[in-house]
Amino acid sequence: MTAAAPGGAVLVVAEELDAAADMVVDRLHQLRESGDLRTPRWHAALLATPRHAFLPAFHRPDAEGMVAVHQGDRDWLDAVYRNEPLLTQITEGIPTSSSTQPGLMLRMLEALAVADGMSVLEIGTGTGYNAALLAHRLGGANVTTVDVDPALTEPARERLAELGLAVTVATGDGALGHAPRAPYDRVIATCAVRSIPPAWLEQLAPGGLVLATVTTGLHGSALALVGSDGHGRFLPERASFMPMHSQADPGFYALQAQAGPATGERVTKLVPPLDETTAFILGAAMPQVVSFGLPDGDVPGLYLAHRSDGSWAHVLHDGRTVQGGPQPLWDEMEQAHAEWTSAGSPLPHELSITVDGTAQRVHTLDGTLSYALPHTPG
Template identity: 40%
Template structure:
């Protein structure tokens, strides 16, 4: 890409690149791409909540727009019925994932979740547009991203579709990177990435790096650091688990696990693997102090914890699974993300600790 004279983001991109280099979040391989890709063209506006919780659109005419776009910050780029449904991810997080992807000249890459198109632009700058394919479920986002990428001088293949199905058009791929959250590895990805190819994907609250083998399986470990992506969604959906409401019939008991202990970052990650597709919310008192939590699932299961009292209902006793997970995690020395790994086949995704021979047990049985 050629940066145009008078480009208002040029110096800010250079500054962002220097800052990310100094912090260790940017490698020399990706420096040129960060300096060249005009994020403000791909993100011409974003949304920010005001003091009342209302979402306000911020555009290039607003003070602070360019500083925000060229900061190491995730930006909400789509809000649907008051719920964020797309964002431009934090640059440092994306660059760590791109480093883990280990792209080589000539590689063909599939990206799952185009969003604003910034990651597709970085890949196109590094590899050339003809080597980049990207899939997005939202037709409006696809239209906007395609147009804005062209305005930046890039022309990757941008397709509307369900990222869980991958994209057969450019298969087999050398690399696959996902920028929305998953609870398991879709079988189509293993079929569409060549043996020896690499998949980098958010799973639960971590990012995993998997190598596809000749035995139709993909295996690898989680990367250090958290994963903060919106969950995969279907067309027209918002990716959220609807709250089932307070049930009339509940069981009540005491718990030995403090809900604050569950929110340790390492435990939070482990819980996201063994109890997937669960929503969690804090509860606070009138003074703003934390008083408890509640969690719920798509099947209507529901649990609420205040102090040491548990109330739960539905087909699954959710807090029972939380207690088992906490006991297992605590007994294993409170392991961090990078001690965990994943083995995925076309029929299953399995978690393990330290080595594939030590599987993480089922916490719901």
């Protein structure tokens, strides 16, 4: 099914190329039907960009955990051309990179509203597939992609070069952007951030746009489109990405180790699990709080922890709540929830975002609700 290419790359033989071509046509039809693909230019870019060239292997779950699927395996090609995300890297047992669901990728690229001649900075190289789509649309010389992990950037650079796409691939902290090729007309992030890194706006040309997924410590996310003037809005599209390395939350055990003594137990009407919208809003209201879903067992439910002061709350699915440390976190969560519902429970896409350097906030237009995003590196 496969043959070795110079430099150790793997080529797809004729039978697989024919099958891939048919799958691309089917996928394009599905993406048009779903509304993810709306413009001829992106249709052409998808048609010209073989996703399989960027996914020689990926991981998927089975009954015994994660298993690797390699090029040439029976269902490799079929999985590559489904409208699904694929896990591509696991580091010390933790997922660290994936290939984005093509439908979401297209919705974001459409929302980016690029035009001929524009330059784009992509944060989060991954496999290189998204950068390839941008390069087919704008020309490789107009695309720069950055990732902190050389284990990702090196193969992505090789894959792009094999397809004749002269994309600039840089290894470094994406929160810092890539100043040598600034200014950019567009910045797009395929990783999640707690707040917009100031460098992205600093490296943006006047009238430019940043498109990034803002996530909260409660794991709610919303897709933000921010102009070079620092004013922006959230889009109706749902997007979820792995966090940027420099903005990742502390781990459960590290926060549990600093937990203060229990201060009380009661029953709450606000019980987990929290839906995506609620997790985004309440997470924005409490930016110093991180949540963890505990597995089923003796103590299932949701665990909240303050990043620094030892406050915590453990809320079970039946409403039983235990809190500890200097702040009653679940009391504050209930108060934030009451304020949100009193304001009419606005959805994320009904909110605005304002970025002024490290001072950033999510708010309603009338100022009824206003949440300060956390200061983060970058």
